[in-house]
Amino acid sequence: MFAFFSSPTTQTVLSALNEGFVRTLELFFITLVGAVPLGLLIALGSMNRWAPLHRFARPKQSKALRAVLNFRPVSAICRLLVWIIRGTPLVLQIITLFYVPGLEHLFNWPSGESGRMMAVCIAFIINYACYFSEIYRGGIQGVPVGQQEAGLVLGMTRSQIFFKVTLLQMIKRIVPPMSNEVITLVKDTSLARVIALQEIIWMGESFMKGNRGISGLVWPLFFTAVYYLVFSGVVTLLLGRLEKKLEFFR
Amino acid sequence: MAILEVRALEKHFGPTRVLEDISFSLEEGQALAIIGSSGSGKTTLLRCLNFLETPNHGSISVRGQVLFDAADPATQRESEVRRKRLHFGLVFQNFNLFPQYTALENVTLARKLLAKERDEANSGKKDLLAAIDQEGKELLERMGLADRAGHYPHQLSGGQQQRVAIARALALHPDILCFDEPTSALDPELTGEVLKVIRGLADQHTTMIIVTHEMAFARDVADQAIFMDGGVIVEQGPAKELINAPKMERTRQFLSRYTEN
Amino acid sequence: MMKKLLALTMAVLMVLSLAACGNQNDAQPTDAAVQTDAAPTDGTEAPAESDLAYVQGKGTLVVGITDFAPMDYQDDNGEWIGFDADMAKAFAEDLGVDVSFQEINWDNKVMELNSKNVDCLWNGMTLTDEVTSSMACSTPYSTNAQVLVVPADKAADFEGLTTLEGLSIAVESGSAGQAAAEALGATTVPVQSQANTLMEVSAGTSDAAVIDLLMAGAMIGEGTSYANLTYTMNLNTMQGEADEVYGVGFRTGSDLVDAYNNFWDAALASGLAMETATTYGVQESIIQ
Numbered sequence: 001m002f003a004f005f006s007s008p009t010t011q012t013v014l015s016a017l018n019e020g021f022v023r024t025l026e027l028f029f030i031t032l033v034g035a036v037p038l039g040l041l042i043a044l045g046s047m048n049r050w051a052p053l054h055r056f057a058r059p060k061q062s063k064a065l066r067a068v069l070n071f072r073p074v075s076a077i078c079r080l081l082v083w084i085i086r087g088t089p090l091v092l093q094i095i096t097l098f099y100v101p102g103l104e105h106l107f108n109w110p111s112g113e114s115g116r117m118m119a120v121c122i123a124f125i126i127n128y129a130c131y132f133s134e135i136y137r138g139g140i141q142g143v144p145v146g147q148q149e150a151g152l153v154l155g156m157t158r159s160q161i162f163f164k165v166t167l168l169q170m171i172k173r174i175v176p177p178m179s180n181e182v183i184t185l186v187k188d189t190s191l192a193r194v195i196a197l198q199e200i201i202w203m204g205e206s207f208m209k210g211n212r213g214i215s216g217l218v219w220p221l222f223f224t225a226v227y228y229l230v231f232s233g234v235v236t237l238l239l240g241r242l243e244k245k246l247e248f249f250r
Numbered sequence: 251m252a253i254l255e256v257r258a259l260e261k262h263f264g265p266t267r268v269l270e271d272i273s274f275s276l277e278e279g280q281a282l283a284i285i286g287s288s289g290s291g292k293t294t295l296l297r298c299l300n301f302l303e304t305p306n307h308g309s310i311s312v313r314g315q316v317l318f319d320a321a322d323p324a325t326q327r328e329s330e331v332r333r334k335r336l337h338f339g340l341v342f343q344n345f346n347l348f349p350q351y352t353a354l355e356n357v358t359l360a361r362k363l364l365a366k367e368r369d370e371a372n373s374g375k376k377d378l379l380a381a382i383d384q385e386g387k388e389l390l391e392r393m394g395l396a397d398r399a400g401h402y403p404h405q406l407s408g409g410q411q412q413r414v415a416i417a418r419a420l421a422l423h424p425d426i427l428c429f430d431e432p433t434s435a436l437d438p439e440l441t442g443e444v445l446k447v448i449r450g451l452a453d454q455h456t457t458m459i460i461v462t463h464e465m466a467f468a469r470d471v472a473d474q475a476i477f478m479d480g481g482v483i484v485e486q487g488p489a490k491e492l493i494n495a496p497k498m499e500r501t502r503q504f505l506s507r508y509t510e511n
Numbered sequence: 512m513m514k515k516l517l518a519l520t521m522a523v524l525m526v527l528s529l530a531a532c533g534n535q536n537d538a539q540p541t542d543a544a545v546q547t548d549a550a551p552t553d554g555t556e557a558p559a560e561s562d563l564a565y566v567q568g569k570g571t572l573v574v575g576i577t578d579f580a581p582m583d584y585q586d587d588n589g590e591w592i593g594f595d596a597d598m599a600k601a602f603a604e605d606l607g608v609d610v611s612f613q614e615i616n617w618d619n620k621v622m623e624l625n626s627k628n629v630d631c632l633w634n635g636m637t638l639t640d641e642v643t644s645s646m647a648c649s650t651p652y653s654t655n656a657q658v659l660v661v662p663a664d665k666a667a668d669f670e671g672l673t674t675l676e677g678l679s680i681a682v683e684s685g686s687a688g689q690a691a692a693e694a695l696g697a698t699t700v701p702v703q704s705q706a707n708t709l710m711e712v713s714a715g716t717s718d719a720a721v722i723d724l725l726m727a728g729a730m731i732g733e734g735t736s737y738a739n740l741t742y743t744m745n746l747n748t749m750q751g752e753a754d755e756v757y758g759v760g761f762r763t764g765s766d767l768v769d770a771y772n773n774f775w776d777a778a779l780a781s782g783l784a785m786e787t788a789t790t791y792g793v794q795e796s797i798i799q
């Protein structure tokens with residue numbers, strides 16, 4: 001056992017896997033940092049009630065006309081985005097975002113690994129923000145209206161109510177479903193290899209074919225599971241702790 | 251001069267008229283009871299007073315100042331509505347305490363937010379916040395909850411929660427304190443403690459509007475009473491007269507249901 | 512009000528992320544016009560723009576590769592070496608630009624090329640009909656064959672076969688091996704890479720696999736996870752066809768093809784090509 005881990009081949013493989021895992025972690029954290037707030041924007045956007053033509057709506061108008069007059073553009077755009085992103089595979093979104101700009105002569109991603117990482121991060125952030133936004137929406141709408149009214153009656157502003165009253169209750173509601181998504185994200189990062197981002201699965205697979213002078217090795221691929229298990233274990237633990245922390249109120 | 255003046259208030263939700271031609275006034279230091287069956291518009295009236303609903307017609311004035319006039323859009327600006335709300339306090343049927351704050355924090359939260367806004371550059375801020383805390387504790391003590399200041403709402407009984415809610419409303423020193431069926435969500439054995447607190451407020455001449463189904467309580471505590479049915483005021487007058495000897499047939503019918511039980 | 516603002520910010524953010532990078536390639540068309548005489552009269556068509564000038568303008572030749580010893584692989588310092596890698600370095604020097612190697616997902620090679628994420632594919636690429644029809648290819652520089660990989664203990668069963676009918680053969684999806692196996696009547700199991708085909712055979716989920724001869728040498732036998740595998744037959748010979756050839760792929764219509772062909776002729780003449788081939792043990796396969 002010790003001989004196995006101290007062999008130069010194993011050392012090379014592990015250092016490559018570590019390198020891949022760092023990229024996996026990078027992608028994971030950048031996605032979270034971007035998608036958590038962007039998801040909130042999309043959630044608020046899809047609940048936005050702004051209807052510029054609403055003032056012309058009258059009860060006696062035809063149904064079709066009233067639908068046009070009550071149209072909510074911000075909400076509609078956000079919901080359309082969520083529908084498109086949730087309705088198509090993430091793999092397709094990554095490929096589209098990375099290749100279409102070049103194919104259509106719109107722009108070129110920076111050359112090398114950084115361009116691929118950038119494209120993948122944007123694809124992941126948008127994708128996860130859309131999933132998060134639906135969770136947020138459920139969380140916000142799940143907070144009783146009475147909470148908001150109580151805040152209003154006490155002379156609080158809408159933003160004070162959101163940040164001081166609604167937000168924490170919403171967070172408490174969304175932590176369990178968010179935990180599911182975050183664990184899924186840990187594993188979804190492996191999809192980035194479709195555009196050759198050298199995350200840990202790519203690295204694991206590379207030794208079957210040949211990498212750093214080593215080829216025909218299968219075990220590195222299966223060994224990546226250890227990384228995923230440890231990482232998702234840590235994430236589960238942390239989220240569990242957060243959930244516990246929020247147990248002080250009901 | 252009356253502290254509150256409501257004139258020809260009207261509210262519809264789509265084609266349904268929930269309030270129609272509601273006019274009444276209230277003297278400072280008096281308690282007004284509003285009675286009537288469910289769906290008669292009592293709660294909507296309170297919500298209109300607290301700017302949670304916008305009336306379609308009519309006006310609301312406090313101390314001679316017009317707070318709301320459906321005919322004058324200048325009185326409906328969102329930015330001012332917030333300040334105007336502070337003339338009124340509202341105690342909800344189901345408390346609506348903020349679950350993530352302790353009883354004391356519930357009472358002081360809004361005051362502290364207001365203080366922070368107004369005295370951004372004030373060096374005496376710390377003292378001010380301490381004063382708010384002190385007042386909050388005193389309020390809870392008046393509610394008989396001195397030992398519950400650090401409890402979270404879910405650790406309190408319904409009656410205790412409602413008393414915290416009353417303290418929370420009082421903390422902002424409203425001109426008029428409104429109660430929306432304050433005991434309806436409580437188990438019968440808990441209503442007494444809440445009614446006792448409200449009675450105490452009446453004894454100190456707090457100006458109040460109380461929507462309630464507790465007829466005996468309304469008769470004993472309120473100075474004035476209004477009976478509403480189908481969105482209109484059927485009868486109004488001194489509480490004792492109205493409840494003991496109603497003039498209108500509809501009022502009598504409504505009250506008979508309570509005396510029979 | 513706040514909600515409206517937030518919604519707007521979000522929309523802007525997404526557009527911005529796309530637009531931000533859009534400026535970068537504005538400069539290049541101007542360079543192209545200066546450095547080449549590429550169709551000055553009818554310069555309206557996009558393909559008429561010189562690819563050579565584009566690469567020289569940005570100063571780097573991005574070479575799309577996979578790790579494929581002995582053509583492209585990394586040495587102990589992580590530098591890309593191999594017959595193809597060394598020739599690519601020499602070619603870039605010839606053009607007066609830097610070289611950068613980009614590992615790609617071979618399934619997406621045409622998209623990588625056309626979206627300009629790489630400038631050429633230089634990785635022991637067999638010139639199949641699919642390849643030659645989807646990009647501009649150089650003259651062939653090396654030969655290759657497809658071989659059948661089988662479990663060593665069953666090698667005898669496969670000897671002397673003239674058809675692969677009734678066998679399930681693992682192949683790399685879209686590879687020359689797939690075409691060859693299908694031509695010989697096999698039921699193919701297309702998987703993601705040549706490496707994965709070996710796992711299929713090893714796990715017993717396929718009867719055999721078809722991969723490149725050059726690769727088979729590196730990936731199976733002693734010291735690998737596939738010591739139990741061996742390769743037997745040359746499928747090209749079996750079909751009575753000539754061996755396959757390797758070439759370099761460029762964007763359709765690219766003038767880099769000519770530049771490369773001139774470079775290769777010169778490298779053969781100067782002895783650089785054979786010298787490099789000898790270093791990596793592929794001198795037998797080089798087409799002179």
